[in-house]
Amino acid sequence: xxxxxxxxxxxxxxxxxxxxxxxxxxxxxxxxxxxxxxxxxxxxxxxxxxxxxxxxxxxxxxxxxxxxxxxxxxxxxxxxxxxxxxxxxxxxxxxxxxxxxxxxxxxxxxxxxxxxxxxxxxxxxxxxxxxxxxxxxxxxxxxxxxxxxxxxxxxxxxxxxxxxxxxxxxxxxxxx
Numbered sequence: 001x002x003x004x005x006x007x008x009x010x011x012x013x014x015x016x017x018x019x020x021x022x023x024x025x026x027x028x029x030x031x032x033x034x035x036x037x038x039x040x041x042x043x044x045x046x047x048x049x050x051x052x053x054x055x056x057x058x059x060x061x062x063x064x065x066x067x068x069x070x071x072x073x074x075x076x077x078x079x080x081x082x083x084x085x086x087x088x089x090x091x092x093x094x095x096x097x098x099x100x101x102x103x104x105x106x107x108x109x110x111x112x113x114x115x116x117x118x119x120x121x122x123x124x125x126x127x128x129x130x131x132x133x134x135x136x137x138x139x140x141x142x143x144x145x146x147x148x149x150x151x152x153x154x155x156x157x158x159x160x161x162x163x164x165x166x167x168x169x170x171x172x173x174x175x176x
Contacts (some may be wrong), residue, residue: 003036012049014041 010017020037023029029045031037165173 001033003032004037004042005036005037007044010035013046014050015046 006017006020009020023045024031029037034167
């Protein structure tokens with residue numbers, strides 16, 4: 001015979017589940033070892049069902065597993081969105097890195113080194129101070145060759161730094 005759960009039986013007969021549990025507790029209705037009630041037992045206690053439903057029809061139940069499945073699907077959708085956002089961010093940052101690398105590797109036509117900056121100034125001073133009439137080779141369009149860079153001498157005598165003093169030695173040691 002067909003076995004029904006308490007929920008299926010309550011829907012079939014249109015009675016409250018608590019009524020079925022009360023009948024089971026009083027011994028009027030008995031359950032199988034699998035916690036289901038035989039359909040013949042239900043007919044004995046409650047009579048023929050008023051609704052002419054086929055007992056083989058499954059009764060849809062909002063079980064916790066279906067709620068869990070729905071929750072898991074929502075989480076999967078959320079994770080897919082986060083993954084696509086992360087991929088978009090990664091491609092954007094990768095493009096930024098490539099752009100910065102291209103800018104760093106670009107030739108620097110106007111950039112000069114520190115030593116190169118001093119030489120044009122010295123050359124310009126020599127050109128302005130020297131008249132072009134004395135040098136037959138100089139055409140005025142190019143700068144004459146620089147003879148020699150004169151360096152400024154650094155004084156030999158440099159005072160040593162005073163000894164660093166700790167917090168307490170400032171109060172207890174005399175200056176010396």
